[in-house]
Amino acid sequence: MSGPILQLRDVSLSFRGIKALNALSFEVACGEICALIGPNGAGKSSLLNIINGVYRADSGSVTFNGEQFIRIRPAHAAHLGVGRTFQHNALFRHLSVLDNVLAGLIRHSRTTLVEHAFGIGRDRRETREFNRWADEIIGFLDLTGHRDTVVGTLPYGVQKRVDLARALVGRPSLLLLDEPMAGMNQDEKSEMSRLILGTNARLGTTIVLIEHDMSVVMGLSHHVVVLDYGRKVGDGSPEQVRKNPDVIAAYLGTAH
Amino acid sequence: MSAIGTETIEGFGPSGVTAQSTRDRLRAGSVGVLLAALASIPLVANDYWLNAVLIPFLIMSLTALGLNLLMGYAGQASLGSGGFMSVGAYATYNLLLRLPELPLPVSLLLGGIISGLVGVVAGLPSLRIKGFYLVASTLATQFLLEWLFNQYGWFSNYSTSSSISAPRLAFLGHDLSSPAGRYLLTLATVVVVTAVAARLVRSQTGRTWMAIRDMDTAASVIGIPVSAGKLKAFFVSSLVIGIAGALWAFAYLGTVDARSFNLDRSFQIMFAIIIGGMGSIRGNFLGAAFMIFLPIQLDHLGSGVFGGAVDPGQLENFQKALFGALIVWFLIKEPRGLAALLSRAWTQLVSRINR
Incomplete structure (x- = not known):
């Protein structure tokens, strides 16, 4: 320290x-x-x-x-x-756990709309990389079993962990x-x-x-x-x- | 994402991998069969079916797709769809007229891009307001665009009548003016745009949109570019709707007429995505089918049952009321639309077969 x-x-x-x-x-x-x-x-x-x-x-x-x-x-x-979790649940409730965590990485993205639309340029590599980072954090916070579940359907305690994962994946x-x-x-x-x-x-x-x-x-x-x-x-x-x-x-x- | 990448990341254990790739292959196969069937329809269908049913159905699906990207994925409600269709139609008309050397697909795409840029301007209020207030501001866009195309003759090449005939459609030396040609042009456009849109919503951009839709404050706190995301949604949405508007004018009506892109059209498109399923690609086609086929069926039914005994005007009003009642019933029965209804029925069927 x-x-x-x-x-x-x-x-x-x-x-x-x-x-x-x-x-x-x-x-x-x-x-x-x-x-x-x-x-x-x-x-x-x-x-x-x-x-x-x-x-x-x-x-x-x-x-x-x-x-x-x-x-x-x-x-x-x-x-x-600066990463942040919320007192009241502020997850993207229609998205899966993985997509919520991936959303925490969007600010690190270097790819453009056109690359996303056609899957060209750096898009594929970035997608693979982001998925790997997200899966690391998902594993780290014991969320692997819920990875593809829509967060709105998860118990409250698990949602709190997803919130933490979303904040943590960007390595604040x-x-x-x-x-x-x-x-x-x-x-x-x-x-x-x-x-x-x-x-x-x-x-x-x-x-x-x-x-x-x-x-x-x-x-x-x-x-x-x-x-x-x-x-x-x-x-x-x-x-x-x-x-x-x-x-x-x-x-x-x-x-x- | 490549197929290999999907398997190594998504597959936890061998069973996961096989289920995933089998499902992918099954899906690709069924899409292929469907496309082949759709492309061979002109061989069997008569001109009435192509002109009055299938072409408007495909174009309506495309407009629904465009609005769904904005409203279903990015959560920004809009009643300006008719206006964006007219921008696409008039822009493409002027490109075909003034730059005839451009190939047709390029003119269509440029027309769409112009509509997309107008959409970005129309989307600027979304940076400050949302919900009903945003609906009101897109409504203003709708009226403004209707007025613009009526007011200034340049857009319609100073034609004296309010509707103007579309230039000849041709691509690579093939005349596309026949019903089959216009159908295939529409089908090809819809397939390409849908494929790109389906990619887009699963990408980083789509995730940005859905994050904004679900919780915009949290999205900005975790560093998602909310304003840029909204404007991109307006751009892509209006681009797609603009292309659809051009097809509506050239491949369906054969004229460019501002009156066919009025507020009624905007409402029709919004109903199509609400009924089909917001935030679903498949839903756009289901919703468009509902909006196009059902009135035709009601029409047949009405004339069949009452056979001229009832005043046609009355019958039409009755059809509209019934249609509205069906929409309400659907929304109560399944707020997430036909797409959700269908996928639930499918899971039930699969589990019954497996049992």
Whole structure:
């Protein structure tokens, strides 16, 4: 784990006068798993949306891989290497698992409409290459049995894994996971934890995730950032955060 | 993708490989037989069948294909199809008229490309709006194009009547003006365009379209070029519809007439893909068959049963109502269209045989 891959400086965001994020600063080190925790409405999802350009921060700056920006388009963030999964399912539901994963590679495509229409030029080679990459990730995330199934018909837990595969296939250097275990049972959660740890360890992907389940967070992350009403109330290792009185008051102390 | 590539990647275990390649071979074989049958139809069918049934059916299938690429695959609803048909027809007419040295297929293709470019301009609003609002803006395109071709005489070579006769159709020294010649020209065009479109929807481009259709916000977040994808869909769709419009004028009507490319035509094409099956290549032919054959059958049925006892105007209205009722019934019964209905029936049949 070396220097920071992501730095946020005094990031603020408000919706119609309501502060969602208030002068927030923190860093994510390269290669770590960083968890964002906090009660509902603390601004966690908004923060992810700023990092990959869905929202624009009112003030402050985001530095990713040494490149500083305040406003970035989602597509550009994806090209820079920011991958993303979604809290609510955002898969292409009429497409098969393979096609969903392949869609995650479209931004790497170098072929044109005419090449696609007639199967000429670089199209065939690129298709073979992309299929190989997609199948690697599908195997890596234990989705081989579902490869040709239309995703809309799959169980929720499997769909979450497809979402992860779609984000991962483009080999992002930073992966943002928005509640990857929401709505899962205990078995599915431990399976997903295993896959996230495996992604981090074997592919070296830096991961920022939002999660509510404290046992999952403590078991998974190297670094925890605690948000409450748009402010940062805790930042450190899981042990440090667990002992922080402000955090206990704001979040852990309340009955959940 | 080459056949070898498909097998090595898709085949998990030997049984998968054989099932895959057998199915491919079966499909290729049945397509071949179908094409041979279609190409030999002029030997047996009379001119009425070619002129009034088969030619319009094939062209309607082609327009449906064009709209399906845009609406069924890329999820962008349009009521401008009639307008794009007229662009293709007038563009090809002017190419045949002013550049007679161009071979017919080149004129057809160029006419289609011009229609495609007009489609790109008409598709610009789709970058900002969707759904009903986009339908309204394509409707405006439809009316604008109708007005344009009526207003400016240049497009119809300053012909005094509202319809203009089509130039002679010939390719490689063969006269294609006979019913059989026009049928074969239409068939060849439909086969080639369908083959290319079928390739396209399985390619990266098709995947881009379907991703935009299913979830455009997620598509842009994972780096799919959404705006370019939409405009490409408008281009290819209008290109195909433009070629179909030129065929409608030259191979079916024999005249270029803006009135045959009105809003009714746009609706007819939209119904064809809704009934046939959105996001299905096969569905276009099924939907077109429904739109062309059923009214003819209803017509025969009506005149057979009532035999002049009922006012023909009334009968026609009744047919329209019945036709509309059938469309509604279909949509309730199977929202994914005839293509889905047929593939379900096929799976049931296969499982019954295997049992």
